[in-house]
């Protein structure tokens with residue numbers, strides 16, 4: 001057994017977790033007792049150093065305004081160097097209370113009302129919400145599915161970027177939910193197109209630290225050249241501390257950076273609370289070996305799902321992700337057996353497994369569900385067995401009526 005025990009189950013029901021809240025689970029899948037494999041937080045404790053740092057802070061018992069410490073930014077810079085081989089000047093980094101807050105703020109700076117923002121779909125649903133609620137429009141560039149892999153449709157992307165209405169590209173790299181870590185060639189081609197058509201880029205890289213061994217993540221701003229770009233990263237997914245809001249932006253262009261910082265200040269969004277920086281600092285300083293152990297554990301879970309589907313449920317095809325603890329499952333071949341039953345509700349009601357509905361990521365995802373496999377292997381095995389049983393029953397029913 002490795003130094004960190006990802007196998008031990010921590011009861012999360014009644015722990016104020018939205019992922020485990022039975023009324024939410026019921027509303028999403030019609031079965032309050034289904035086990036949650038939907039929302040993107042993991043069922044693991046963070047690195048021990050994070051819990052220790054928070055305990056020490058809490059033991060102090062006085063929780064007034066924190067000092068504007070530069071320690072966490074310094075730790076993040078070192079992390080960028082170690083994890084992504086990227087060295088950035090300190091002044092390019094700005095903190096925000098969460099990644100989505102940062103993205104919404106950058107949208108305010110890099111586009112104006114009525115502009116189009118290009119998104120590669122299927123996409124993380126809050127992208128749509130943020131774009132629309134900020135009075136911008138969504139221009140879709142659907143990813144191309146080639147077997148169990150998604151690719152960028154560069155021709156369609158060029159058409160979209162060439163349209164003067166579209167002033168901004170909101171990139172998701174690694175991509176949620178397609179699981180792709182866009183490689184250096186993909187990103188360079190995107191940067192070239194954006195330079196050609198003068199389109200700025202916001203790159204959401206919240207899942208970047210969770211890239212599996214052998215896959216290299218390239219931060220967009222590190223190759224952006226002349227393209228105006230904002231790259232966002234955070235410790236929230238990496239170290240499973242998403243409930244504490246903190247994110248970092250890297251903005252190479254000084255003018256865009258100061259406009260972004262001015263906007264955050266105008267909304268009073270520049271000052272984090274006391275706990276998030278404590279957790280982030282400990283994670284970046286001491287979390288590396290924990291992260292490596294986590295990735296090895298997640299890899300085993302992934303292999304388990306892939307092998308299980310291949311052997312027992314070939315109607316469900318795992319889109320094996322190159323990063324992170326979430327994966328799309330292509331259920332196209334299962335649909336004829338379902339006879340128009342809703343995919344997510346079927347798994348929830350008949351197998352007690354609540355997935356994230358693929359349609360949440362846009363119509364391009366409607367034949368899919370998304371699994372969060374950042375959980376104990378034993379829980380995953382139980383869920384897979386129940387899914388197999390539910391699909392076996394579907395097949396038996398099909399035979400009966402043939």
Ligand SMILES: Cc1ncc(COP(=O)(O)O)c(C=O)c1O
Pocket residue numbers: 040097098099100101124172176204206234236242245246247
């Ligand atoms: C691609 C992506 N961006 C942003 C977020 C949320 O970031 P935050 O909670 O820091 O706003 C998530 C959470 O799942 C995500 O997957």
